[in-house]
Amino acid sequence: MRGEHIRISVLVDALPTALAVWLNRLRHCLVMLFNGYLAWLSISWIGQVGRFRSAVLDVPNWVVQISVPIGALLVILFSLAVLVGGERPSAQREDAQEGQA
Secondary structure (H helix, E strand, C coil): CCCCCCCCCHHHHHCCHHHHHHHHHHHHHHHHHHHHHHHHHHHHHHHHHCCCECCCCCCEHHHHHCHHHHHHHHHHHHHHHHHHHCCCHHHHHHHHHHHHC
């Protein structure tokens, strides 16, 4: 376990380190762009249908639907934290422990 989400890193692992770092930054920028767009669209969507009540839960739909822009904003914050702060310390420790074994 390296503390990562599922990804195929064969190509990135074969690249020179400097190029792999920039590719990782590009990936996080694209993730932030996509999730920003998702948050923007979902807020508009909630404005259109959020006032109706859920038949099952008997609460306004926006109560459930608000999870979409909140989740997108959390992903943006995570990607921004990785771009600013680098790799998470837990992942660095696990890599170091694998190297010692």
